Amino acid sequence: MPSRMSLAETAVRSVIEARKALGWSQRRLAERAGTSPNFVSRFERNVRQAVTLEATERLFEALGVRAELRAELPVVDGDRRQVDAVHAWSCGYVGRRLGYLGWDVRHEVEVGSGRFRGWIDVMGFRALDRSLLTSEIKTDLPDVGGLQRTTGWYEREAWAAARRFGWRPVRQVVAVLALDSSVVEDRIRANHALIAASFPGRAAALAAWLEQPGAMPPGRCLALIDPASRSRLWLRPSRVDGRRSPSRYVSYADAVERLRHTRR
Numbered sequence: 001m002p003s004r005m006s007l008a009e010t011a012v013r014s015v016i017e018a019r020k021a022l023g024w025s026q027r028r029l030a031e032r033a034g035t036s037p038n039f040v041s042r043f044e045r046n047v048r049q050a051v052t053l054e055a056t057e058r059l060f061e062a063l064g065v066r067a068e069l070r071a072e073l074p075v076v077d078g079d080r081r082q083v084d085a086v087h088a089w090s091c092g093y094v095g096r097r098l099g100y101l102g103w104d105v106r107h108e109v110e111v112g113s114g115r116f117r118g119w120i121d122v123m124g125f126r127a128l129d130r131s132l133l134t135s136e137i138k139t140d141l142p143d144v145g146g147l148q149r150t151t152g153w154y155e156r157e158a159w160a161a162a163r164r165f166g167w168r169p170v171r172q173v174v175a176v177l178a179l180d181s182s183v184v185e186d187r188i189r190a191n192h193a194l195i196a197a198s199f200p201g202r203a204a205a206l207a208a209w210l211e212q213p214g215a216m217p218p219g220r221c222l223a224l225i226d227p228a229s230r231s232r233l234w235l236r237p238s239r240v241d242g243r244r245s246p247s248r249y250v251s252y253a254d255a256v257e258r259l260r261h262t263r264r
Helices: 007-022 026-033 037-044 053-063 085-100 144-164 182-190 192-198 203-211 252-263
Strands: 075-077 104-113 116-126 131-138 171-179 221-225
Touching (some): 007 037, 007 053, 026 053, 037 053, 085 131, 085 171, 085 252, 104 144, 144 192
Antiparallel strands (some): 104 116
């Protein structure tokens, strides 16, 4: 049967094919199922009120049809049901910073269709030079290869997402903004070659582009952030790029505790 057939259509066709295979009339099926010929006729004509789960089970049982319902869940990038306080604070922080710089900001922008869906954490548009920012906020970097694939997909989908908001960008920059923690620094150091190739732009270049309409787009970027910082220099380079100051947090757990105290 066609894979795109609805459940109701599948049930109706199964009943008709099984009945004919047995050589039964609609009246015979009605007798075996304890219902009326008119009901069987309505079911086989796919009358909406007739094709119910209860009616399908009754007719299948009478016909000896064995059915199995299998659901294929959608492929979702990220689990938006998960409560991640640091991620939420970081997304809000990035959105506010972009807003201060004059960017039009959207959060949790859904992309994809059908079984494949994802959410861009923060998107921004600057009408002055029709620039689009697609940013992925991370509290850790456990899978740089996966991050590369995800941001590549978001980069392709972001053009259509922008048009839904009435934006008409002519250029796009993808930025990974990661929590400024020692754990993240260790990930960056361990994957330095891949990160340098996949995200060659750095914090200073990204900051300049965000602040100056018409500036040269820095390409794909990686920068670190501290969602509690009030410094004007809010995009931080990693230590492999020459930064000497220590990380703001030790780990994700440390960030949770310290940010909770900061926000009280």
